[in-house]
Amino acid sequence: MRKIIAGLFVSLDGVVEDPAAWHLPYFSDEMGAAVTDTLAKADTVLLGRETYDSFAGAWPERETAGGEDAGMAKSLGDARKIVVSRQPLEFTWRNSELLRGDLVEAVTALKNEPGDTHIAMSGSISVVQQLLAAGLLDELRLLVHPVAVRRGRRLFEDGDHPIPFTLVSAETFRTGVQHLVYEVA
Structure with missing residues (x-):
């Protein structure tokens, strides 16, 4: 799986x-490497619609421009991108498709498909929350910034049951950002 x-x-x-x-x-080179490790090494990326729209509005142009992040842009472009949305969408970015059916059933089936790498997610807060609640998310890679924003949606909102995690690794970047990797216990 x-x-x-x-x-x-x-x-x-x-x-x-x-x-x-x-x-x-x-943002730093250390953070860029951490993000690349999660996203660019995956052959499949699961995204919510808003995150997809943001990525599709930026990464294809970065690939075409050929700048320093063109390699990352190409990796994302080549990956299979599965978008979670309640509405039909028209895709302009290659290898993009709409997740069909019930989220939990479709993601369970996706996890059982053959593949050479992990399935990556970036952002997509509501999808991450739903997958955590369903026990389908395996690992969280958090880049904890040394700032209290004090308003906005939080990753963990009120719920009925605790979600236990096991710390796999922790690294502090020069900027004070902590890169914490947790497996869902």
């Missing part, structure tokens, strides 16, 4: 919403 690994930018107070508003001052 393939693993699903989600990578998220998170503030010290747990906010994951709109990281573009607070995360950029902390």
